[in-house]
Amino acid sequence: MIDMNKRILILSLFLFCSGIVYPQDSIVFLQLRMKNETVTLVKTTVRPGILKQKHMENDQPGIFFEVLSQNGSLLFKNNLKDPSIQHLEYEDPENPGRLLSKDIRQNDVEFTIRIPYKWEMSRVEFYRTRFIPSTTNRINKINIGTADLRLKGER
Amino acid sequence: MICKNIRTNCIAFSFAICLHIAVSQESIQQLLENGPTEKRINIVFLSEGYTALQLTQYIVDATNDLNSFLNTPPNSSYKNFFNAFAISVASTDSGSDHPSRNVFRNTYFNSTFDTYGIARLVSIDGEGANKVQTLLQSLMPDYDIVIIIVNDLEYGGSGGTFAITSINSSALETVVHELGHSFAGLGDEYSSPYPGYPDTEEPNTTKETVREKIKWNSWISNTTPLPTPKTSQYGSVVGLFEGAHYQSSGWFRPKLNCKMQTLGVKFCEVCSETFIKSFYRLLRPIESFSPVNPSISISDTQSVLLSISNIKPAGSGIKTEWFIDGIKNNGEKGSTVSVSGNDLGIGQHTVYCIVRDTTPLVRNDPNNLLRDSVLWNISVSGLAAVNNNHGHDFPSQYFLEQNYPNPFNPSTTIAFTLPSPSFVTLTIYDVLGKKIETLIAQEMSSGRFTQTWNASTVSGGIYFCEFRAGSYSNIIKLALIK
Numbered sequence: 188m189i190d191m192n193k194r195i196l197i198l199s200l201f202l203f204c205s206g207i208v209y210p211q212d213s214i215v216f217l218q219l220r221m222k223n224e225t226v227t228l229v230k231t232t233v234r235p236g237i238l239k240q241k242h243m244e245n246d247q248p249g250i251f252f253e254v255l256s257q258n259g260s261l262l263f264k265n266n267l268k269d270p271s272i273q274h275l276e277y278e279d280p281e282n283p284g285r286l287l288s289k290d291i292r293q294n295d296v297e298f299t300i301r302i303p304y305k306w307e308m309s310r311v312e313f314y315r316t317r318f319i320p321s322t323t324n325r326i327n328k329i330n331i332g333t334a335d336l337r338l339k340g341e342r
Numbered sequence: 343m344i345c346k347n348i349r350t351n352c353i354a355f356s357f358a359i360c361l362h363i364a365v366s367q368e369s370i371q372q373l374l375e376n377g378p379t380e381k382r383i384n385i386v387f388l389s390e391g392y393t394a395l396q397l398t399q400y401i402v403d404a405t406n407d408l409n410s411f412l413n414t415p416p417n418s419s420y421k422n423f424f425n426a427f428a429i430s431v432a433s434t435d436s437g438s439d440h441p442s443r444n445v446f447r448n449t450y451f452n453s454t455f456d457t458y459g460i461a462r463l464v465s466i467d468g469e470g471a472n473k474v475q476t477l478l479q480s481l482m483p484d485y486d487i488v489i490i491i492v493n494d495l496e497y498g499g500s501g502g503t504f505a506i507t508s509i510n511s512s513a514l515e516t517v518v519h520e521l522g523h524s525f526a527g528l529g530d531e532y533s534s535p536y537p538g539y540p541d542t543e544e545p546n547t548t549k550e551t552v553r554e555k556i557k558w559n560s561w562i563s564n565t566t567p568l569p570t571p572k573t574s575q576y577g578s579v580v581g582l583f584e585g586a587h588y589q590s591s592g593w594f595r596p597k598l599n600c601k602m603q604t605l606g607v608k609f610c611e612v613c614s615e616t617f618i619k620s621f622y623r624l625l626r627p628i629e630s631f632s633p634v635n636p637s638i639s640i641s642d643t644q645s646v647l648l649s650i651s652n653i654k655p656a657g658s659g660i661k662t663e664w665f666i667d668g669i670k671n672n673g674e675k676g677s678t679v680s681v682s683g684n685d686l687g688i689g690q691h692t693v694y695c696i697v698r699d700t701t702p703l704v705r706n707d708p709n710n711l712l713r714d715s716v717l718w719n720i721s722v723s724g725l726a727a728v729n730n731n732h733g734h735d736f737p738s739q740y741f742l743e744q745n746y747p748n749p750f751n752p753s754t755t756i757a758f759t760l761p762s763p764s765f766v767t768l769t770i771y772d773v774l775g776k777k778i779e780t781l782i783a784q785e786m787s788s789g790r791f792t793q794t795w796n797a798s799t800v801s802g803g804i805y806f807c808e809f810r811a812g813s814y815s816n817i818i819k820l821a822l823i824k
Contacts, residue, residue: 210806210817212380214483216475235773235804235819236483237380241623242711248540275500276530277462278516284604286519286532288588289458297468298503299475301483317540 213304226332270298374426391493394432416614464498531595531603536588627714645682658701665694740814749821752798764811
């Protein structure tokens with residue numbers, strides 16, 4: 188006797204392999220590892236939902252990523268603070284209200300990003316971004332990794 | 343390659359199923375509902391260090407923290423921009439670790455005070471962070487702000503990907519300050535050294551001293567000296583105060599004191615403005631509009647009703663303007679306008695609607711974040727040339743609307759439109775692809791219809807509603823919260 192969970196699992200896997208697709212309104216969670224300035228993919232999870240896309244997000248130093256299709260078309264981009272640096276703030280016990288901070292740098296760290304699911308997505312390119320000294324709003328990008336995103340797409 | 347992809351996806355899907363089963367013991371409860379999750383900023387609280395018997399108190403604590411956050415200006419004027427949820431998970435022990443006192447608790451996310459030797463710094467380790475991610479992915483994937491409440495009376499907290507606060511009455515201040523960084527992109531305004539910090543200005547920090555070039559110049563009175571003396575005389579004005587960005591000289595902040603410098607004080611005008619613009623980076627002033635098709639055809643004997651909907655902030659005005667063929671329609675300032683083919687005349691026309699949040703709390707909006715617009719192109723033809731399916735009485739296309747309310751409990755309404763008689767199926771599936779209920783399977787005439795789904799007999803979670811009519815199909819996500 189196969190219990191209900193196993194039946195659902197078998198049915199779901201059958202349907203999935205037969206072409207059941209992710210709804211267009213899905214969010215892809217990418218669990219990533221950054222070690223020695225290189226980003227690699229640890230795990231991919233797709234969940235239903237709509238990821239809000241920020242309007243007019245400015246470039247900032249840290250990590251920048253681009254989601255690309257097979258032919259290199261840009262599908263989504265975003266940036267995040269450098270996950271290898273933890274900037275921790277806390278209230279000074281000697282001076283109520285006054286803040287103090289401490290930086291923790293790690294050479295090996297895992298972090299998660301979210302991207303909106305698009306059936307044509309193929310890969311994510313990660314870049315280290317730095318502002319070029321003595322220029323305004325110009326950044327220097329260095330590629331630090333690629334994650335394969337060839338999930339099953341809508342047919 | 344195809345086989346590899348299928349195998350990879352099977353593994354991913356199996357993981358998703360295991361995930362669903364693994365977290366089925368946890369629950370989510372909505373604390374504040376102002377709209378669909380995709381159209382509101384979703385705050386998610388998680389319980390840490392609450393035993394099963396203390397989870398009722400956790401909901402009280404989360405509600406109190408939510409109210410404190412929403413009552414903090416400028417959030418207080420934008421409360422209806424937010425939804426809030428509480429994810430409850432029980433811990434074996436109550437409280438949190440205090441290694442400096444040799445106190446260790448068995449808690450769900452394994453939180454600890456004394457992080458890196460700092461008594462007030464509360465953190466969770468990598469395993470705890472993975473548990474947070476698992477819960478968010480399963481129960482609230484479209485979160486925007488995450489706050490972990492640690493059931494410990496000692497003052498403590500931290501920022502980062504997830505904000506952490508203890509239940510000490512002062513601890514939420516740290517979280518609100520941290521959201522200034524993570525949500526609004528604000529910089530620190532204090533001067534404690536931070537060697538190696540990027541030389542990049544934030545909205546509230548600058549090295550610029552030329553009045554006309556200061557990014558918050560519109561807040562500075564012409565009579566305020568620059569740099570501004572750090573005296574009580576200038577304690578209530580916006581100016582250019584030296585000391586910010588972890589530097590005591592060469593960097594400037596807008597106000598003598600602000601929550602981005604000192605806990606327990608208000609956000610200054612410039613930081614408040616930045617917060618409001620951050621709301622509008624996620625949510626547009628026009629939430630939805632109808633008809634959704636920007637191209638409309640009507641006859642000279644028909645009319646069409648155009649409408650927009652928007653979130654209305656408390657205490658500030660929303661200005662709506664309508665333009666017909668480029669001419670401002672002074673008689674229409676509401677959310678709907680009816681235009682008739684007879685008034686427009688045969689030919690091509692445009693109707694343009696502009697919506698602006700006119701809050702006095704924002705003076706600088708170069709990217710027009712507080713402004714939104716929609717344009718319809720209307721083609722008016724003679725009666726004989728027009729298909730009767732267009733215009734006021736008949737929808738022009740198939741369309742499945744987002745259910746409302748969403749999340750819901752126990753029933754929700756699903757609306758759809760049919761431009762012509764069609765065989766319609768409306769079916770509910772769970773996240774595993776299992777059919778839950780067929781709501782409609784019949785031939786229907788053209789028009790707009792609504793169907794209620796009463797989900798009182800199924801468990802809480804994410805469901806999908808599939809709509810099929812003719813060659814059209816679409817799927818919407820429904821969130822049942824119990």
